[in-house]
Amino acid sequence: MHLGWRWEALKNGFRDATAYRVEFLFEILGSALVPASIQLVFWYALFKVGGSQTIAGLTHADLLTYTWVSMLFTQVRGGDHDFELQELIRTGQLSQYLLRPVGVVEFTYIRGLAPRLFIAALSLSAGSLIAFFLKLSIYKIFAAMTLALLGNVIHYQIGASLATSAFLWEEAYSVLMIKNMAVNFLSGELIPLNLFPESMTWMWKYTPFYLYVYGPTQYALGRWSDAEFFHALILALLWIVLGFFMIRLSWSWGIKKYLSLGG
Amino acid sequence: MFQYLETFRVQLKNNFVRQAVYRTNFLTSLIADSIWICIELALFSVIYANTSFISGWTKPQVCFFLGIFFTSDALYAIFFQTNMWNFSNLVNQGELDILLTKPINPLFLALTRSMNLGSILNVIFGLTIASHYATSSGFQGGLHWLKLGYWLTVGVSTALLLRFSFCIWVFWTERGGAFSRLYYQFFTFATKPDSLYPKMIRYTILSVLPFAFIGSVPARALLHGLSLEEHLHILAVLLGFYLLNRTLWRQGLKRYQSASS
Numbered sequence: 415m416h417l418g419w420r421w422e423a424l425k426n427g428f429r430d431a432t433a434y435r436v437e438f439l440f441e442i443l444g445s446a447l448v449p450a451s452i453q454l455v456f457w458y459a460l461f462k463v464g465g466s467q468t469i470a471g472l473t474h475a476d477l478l479t480y481t482w483v484s485m486l487f488t489q490v491r492g493g494d495h496d497f498e499l500q501e502l503i504r505t506g507q508l509s510q511y512l513l514r515p516v517g518v519v520e521f522t523y524i525r526g527l528a529p530r531l532f533i534a535a536l537s538l539s540a541g542s543l544i545a546f547f548l549k550l551s552i553y554k555i556f557a558a559m560t561l562a563l564l565g566n567v568i569h570y571q572i573g574a575s576l577a578t579s580a581f582l583w584e585e586a587y588s589v590l591m592i593k594n595m596a597v598n599f600l601s602g603e604l605i606p607l608n609l610f611p612e613s614m615t616w617m618w619k620y621t622p623f624y625l626y627v628y629g630p631t632q633y634a635l636g637r638w639s640d641a642e643f644f645h646a647l648i649l650a651l652l653w654i655v656l657g658f659f660m661i662r663l664s665w666s667w668g669i670k671k672y673l674s675l676g677g
Numbered sequence: 678m679f680q681y682l683e684t685f686r687v688q689l690k691n692n693f694v695r696q697a698v699y700r701t702n703f704l705t706s707l708i709a710d711s712i713w714i715c716i717e718l719a720l721f722s723v724i725y726a727n728t729s730f731i732s733g734w735t736k737p738q739v740c741f742f743l744g745i746f747f748t749s750d751a752l753y754a755i756f757f758q759t760n761m762w763n764f765s766n767l768v769n770q771g772e773l774d775i776l777l778t779k780p781i782n783p784l785f786l787a788l789t790r791s792m793n794l795g796s797i798l799n800v801i802f803g804l805t806i807a808s809h810y811a812t813s814s815g816f817q818g819g820l821h822w823l824k825l826g827y828w829l830t831v832g833v834s835t836a837l838l839l840r841f842s843f844c845i846w847v848f849w850t851e852r853g854g855a856f857s858r859l860y861y862q863f864f865t866f867a868t869k870p871d872s873l874y875p876k877m878i879r880y881t882i883l884s885v886l887p888f889a890f891i892g893s894v895p896a897r898a899l900l901h902g903l904s905l906e907e908h909l910h911i912l913a914v915l916l917g918f919y920l921l922n923r924t925l926w927r928q929g930l931k932r933y934q935s936a937s938s
Binding site for chain 1: 701705706708709712713716719720722723724726727728730731732733855858859862865869873874875878
């Protein structure tokens with residue numbers, strides 16, 4: 415594997431993301447604070463206003479801890495670089511990439527990954543502080559961050575495969591939005607997934623989305639055993655393998671349909 | 678006035694023709710909107726599976742609120758949403774030039790050029806949800822449905838004024854992306870009834886950033902009614918936003934430097 419262009423793409427992606435510092439800061443703050451504030455609002459309404467003692471067996475303190483720790487991982491899971499892919503197909507700019515000796519799917523991912531890695535590093539620093547105050551294991555936070563980063567890969571792989579629907583239709587924006595909305599709800603960044611009643615758990619158990627935020631948070635908080643964590647880790651790796659083949663299939667199909675006239 | 682109505686009619690026709698050409702895209706956007714509605718309903722279903730009340734709101738009342746909110750938001754999406762996304766390009770890329778030369782208010786043209794007719798289905802969904810939960814939520818129904826038109830107007834006007842107040846800064850900041858994202862982050866506060874929020878946030882979304890006027894206050898008004906003071910407060914806040922936006926637009930135009938802006 416030739417690392418030269420990958421390293422340059424990573425640096426380029428970081429420079430591009432931070433060129434407009436105010437935007438970058440807003441994005442970080444927004445992606446952290448908004449899901450957290452929704453959770454806090456629910457806990458306030460249920461416990462402080464409603465007077466509940468426990469919800470699904472969890473106390474107010476349990477849910478607050480979940481909220482603070484999940485913020486570390488909501489930062490890492492995101493990235494909208496799959497939208498860039500659909501835009502390349504839609505506008506016909508993909509042609510420029512086809513002439514270059516690099517894979518467009520990998521190139522776009524690496525460029526988009528750069529700011530996420532930076533945010534992951536920041537989150538780990540914050541996580542170390544949180545671990546100290548909440549008496550959590552720092553090793554578990556590092557391991558959980560690894561799972562969150564694998565989640566980032568899966569998230570992109572699914573997005574990159576879905577983006578190929580732009581080869582067939584005019585664009586894939588709506589399809590990617592649907593995916594993002596499902597991720598918001600089923601990754602555990604809006605509410606802990608153990609609040610789902612038994613009849614609704616199928617909604618998240620059969621997707622990889624819970625590996626992005628809920629899984630890492632549960633492990634960091636010590637609510638998942640090591641065995642559960644390794645099970646999740648293996649599942650994440652299997653999803654990545656599946657994602658690899660999904661991309662290979664969908665892109666080889668899509669390129670055959672590509673007319674280079676704007677998709 | 679007739680000139681504006683005629684322009685609006687032509688814009689509507691052009692948009693319908695344009696969107697009818699891209700049927701698949703039209704269809705997928707319909708599905709995306711429907712899924713958003715399903716997710717919001719599912720989120721509250723999960724919460725209500727664990728409790729009977731959230732800040733005094735029962736599940737039917739929250740669903741009624743969601744119906745009103747979806748309708749109000751969908752009406753805004755049909756007529757204004759795309760134009761707000763395009764607004765920063767108008768300024769950044771100098772496309773505003775051509776609008777400034779037309780014999781009609783350039784802001785009217787900028788805000789009505791593109792329409793997203795795909796959101797019509799969301800209006801139907803929203804109204805269906807609201808009417809389905811109307812009785813169980815305690816809404817009196819009958820002639821009280823006539824108030825819905827007024828409250829939807831309040832909701833759409835609020836969304837328009839608020840979104841524009843986030844867009845207009847592009848005259849000063851060059852790129853509008855950060856403010857757009859910030860708007861949608863705050864917009865999340867509109868998706869829940871205002872009485873769920875702690876006092877400080879509630880005060881904010883009822884005054885300086887009145888996101889509660891989009892769906893929450895209209896739903897509360899339809900369910901329980903509002904006092905005269907509350908009605909006057911809503912009008913005062915919206916008038917304040919209108920005047921602020923008008924001033925910023927005029928100042929922005931003075932600063933506008935065409936394509937090099």
